[in-house]
Amino acid sequence: MIEFCGIRLDHRIVNASGTFDAIAARRAFGDALFDDFPFAAFVSKTVTLAPRQGNPPPRLWELPGGMINSIGLPNKGLAGYLREDLPRLGELPVPLIVNVMGSRREDVVRLVAAFSERDEVSALELNVSCPNVKTGLIMGADPRELAALLDVVVPHAGKPLIVKMTPNCASPADVAAAAEQHGADAVSLINTLRGMAMDPHRPGEPWLGGGTGGVSGPAVRAIALSQIREVRERVDLPVVGMGGVQTGGHAHDLRELGADLVAVGTESFRDPLAGRRIADELAALEHAFPANAAPQVEAVPQWH
Amino acid sequence: MIEFCGIRLDHRIVNASGTFDAIAARRAFGDALFDDFPFAAFVSKTVTLAPRQGNPPPRLWELPGGMINSIGLPNKGLAGYLREDLPRLGELPVPLIVNVMGSRREDVVRLVAAFSERDEVSALELNVSCPNVKTGLIMGADPRELAALLDVVVPHAGKPLIVKMTPNCASPADVAAAAEQHGADAVSLINTLRGMAMDPHRPGEPWLGGGTGGVSGPAVRAIALSQIREVRERVDLPVVGMGGVQTGGHAHDLRELGADLVAVGTESFRDPLAGRRIADELAALEHAFPANAAPQVEAVPQWH
């Protein structure tokens, strides 16, 4: 048993938002899913205030050691989610963390307030990778923008609030510091890196229906390591580390850098039980080499 | 024959700064290097005002489809470079583009002014991936910071000035727009993405002597495509596109997105003649499918 933001968890592996749908998985695997649930907590896909159908297909492109997705955050919207999904997710054998996003600060407040009232929900994850329709800035890419958002949202958060940072920014450490100073309870990173692919059959045209997409998987692991380390060195908040984790060794690397929890995303597409395997491998490694509370690594030159 | 910033070039493939050393290559291959020089122009490794020895080894880490380097910009410094290297580079059969960097605006001014006076030099590339020692901001990650730098540098630039952008920023398009408005003659992108690797033999310790490094190669190509496209859609400046280019097809993709020149970096490590092969493959493709002046792609949602 470990504790994260006051939530008791069986182990340190959770799913990355949007990479595991417990409701669909139950349709495919039945109750076997519950008997051997791979994650210590379940993180929902991003929920927005209004329903979203998502981007037109194709939504996937495969990379060397990874993929690009332009799913476009399909979801039922707050009302539909509260009505249809939350009750079913309440049946899960592990704590539920609901991931929310809005392009207006008021929207985020409404989402956070609504989920804070529900007992099924143990914590909230705030996806700040979208632009603020008013300022045009990506909410999570600019420390001031994030601070302003948190100042209006935090008072309405009745549950621990995890800020899901975007890697598409100049200084993740500055953003994390803003999150810490303005009342976030934890940060999670990395989200996907903006990327695109060309259509092999139509020269000059993008492959993805959404034009651009987000890069994930082992291909981004090196970038995740440095952003997680940079953030860990700056803030004392609990950190959920993710980005290309495929093995207990990868998870242990993040633990060594100071991540409290490790999220598994793309690897679950290759095996729905990957989270369980990684948790077991990590447990074995933590037994062999206990992870350091603080990272052992010194400050480094920023020039390459 | 094509033209770029008033320089006449045989084709559209150049080397990426720091990935080909013509002087060392001549020691390894002799004059055969000149008989079949792979690039239409030669871009130097970054030159700084003071000499730099670079980062302690190990400096390399291999990734799936790419690598991380923490070379640390070793160079002889302005004086040594002018004295020893420039005369030798003057013998090259192609135009020379000198890449410079400084952490004080005055340093950049001195570098730009000094190289502007030399006939061996056809253009300057300004590496803005370093922090400004005064403001602490990465010079190329923040539009205002870059604007302020260019305002003092451009008046001293007696040659076309190419801004080598950093991909580690929130909005490459905003940075490119600042470059355009403040007198740059072209932009080049992408530089390496900040990344790191853990030492397989020492748990918790970074592998690279420099701690973190820069990710390059095919692993970053998807990210390069989207940044180049984003920039091309915003500015009218000539664009030098790079990032994981391995084939004429990859180069043609960048041309389709509106890149004027394409730079080859990491692929040259796999074969010093890669640039020549890619130039030939690109020529064949441009013959088959002429690249569009303007990119055919429409604006896209920023959400994934």
Place this chain on the structure above:
Amino acid sequence: MNTSIEGGSEVAGAAEYRIPVLSSPTRTLAPFGRRLTQLKLRREYGPYRVITVDDPDGPRPDPGQFYMLTAAERWGGGEDERPFLPRAFSVLRAHDDGTLDFLLEDVGPGTNRLCELEPGDGLHLLGPLGQGFTPPRENRRPILVGGGVGIAPLAIWADRIGAAALTLLGFRDAVHAEGAALIPGARIATDDGSQGYRGLVTDLLNAELGCDPRAEIYACGPGPMLEAVATIANELGIPAQLAMESGMACGYGACFGCVVETRDGYVRLCVDGPVIEAAAL
């Protein structure tokens, strides 16, 4: 509209009859987690390859269900350093000895690597997944329509519904038509006339429906063929169950990457399909 994104029973909406793929009681569940297994046998049928894979612990799949396959070794390092993700394949046949047959066409790094596998080589298998075919509605005779590698799910379906089934298969040419040997008694059309009827398999279908429209169509094949079948079926108001394809990352509803557009919005083909009613499109 948006509700259809989670799939589930809402989708039927205005359709003349409920979409069985979404409401059908019979969906064979997959064991949770991928299984490491072995290739036992491989055979060629013209340009196609049939691989027989051990699956002693798996359940018997429904016709029309699919599996996600990954070679246990060297999954990666092919063209463009791919593949990385698993690949989806309809089950061609399930045998009593607990083996499964799959029909492969080498079109890229994933299928290429799977076609390389030799008896004894390891592969990972997840499934059976998705929603398969459902029996014809009363007094409708089943007509199976397949194109190219798309004949795979029709073979196991033909086995199941037996003699009743009339099977029409289309191929590029006689070489590709060697695949037809997998469904004895099928009528064949080839684009170049090098075997059987010269023309499109949908011509054969039209002829059949001309004689007697009280049929239910089961189709699998290239996109354009399925569209043609859907148009024919919808115009005549004949039910057609289409086994469709789309690019998939996970195969079990996790990534939302495999959506196809239906009149009710996007549905995930891996959980709400791969068999979709033409009337729903």
Place this chain on the structure above:
Amino acid sequence: MNTSIEGGSEVAGAAEYRIPVLSSPTRTLAPFGRRLTQLKLRREYGPYRVITVDDPDGPRPDPGQFYMLTAAERWGGGEDERPFLPRAFSVLRAHDDGTLDFLLEDVGPGTNRLCELEPGDGLHLLGPLGQGFTPPRENRRPILVGGGVGIAPLAIWADRIGAAALTLLGFRDAVHAEGAALIPGARIATDDGSQGYRGLVTDLLNAELGCDPRAEIYACGPGPMLEAVATIANELGIPAQLAMESGMACGYGACFGCVVETRDGYVRLCVDGPVIEAAAL
């Protein structure tokens, strides 16, 4: 200091004699660009593998020079989806029929893939690269000291300088010592004493130098062995040419990744080495 980064003749500096690897007139140049060639033969020597590669168009390499090798197929897709970059290997021998021998030890995805290659398989080859050994200074007898796979450059060097050369080789055990067959007449030490002298090859070297210190040492092997050799040589003021290793991306001076620290600063091992004078360290 910084000037040494570009390598070149400045490095010698305070050293007792100029560093020949940096000033030597004899460096065989590599043809520009990698060449596609074929594996002709492979043999086992205990845990080591010798591959013979066709190189009709390449020049004859200097002893101590190296090549960058890449398998033409499946370079990638191994452990961690690697390798991606080419790998550096000293030339073991160059034959009159235009073939080259390399000695491989499987330590990771790159060497593993190269060890898999069979006669007829393609590989890319760039070289010969770097600066090799230079002849002993007058009236000094050459002593060759090798450890493990590090015996490779000593074989071609022994061929060149002939009978004069005394060769001392160290291995983990008798199994690894099978590699010694590549240099007939060599004296052998093993860590576990399972063959030849029980102990370190540097003990044999010390004994030799005890009898007669007028020698020049040529060494290649694991880091600790080379350090021990350098210490011995520097203490006795005996010249020692060390064929060193470091991680390389390009092999021809392009990446600045392969530096080793010398008393004059970092030098690129691929252009200023791989043979470095112990006195320069």
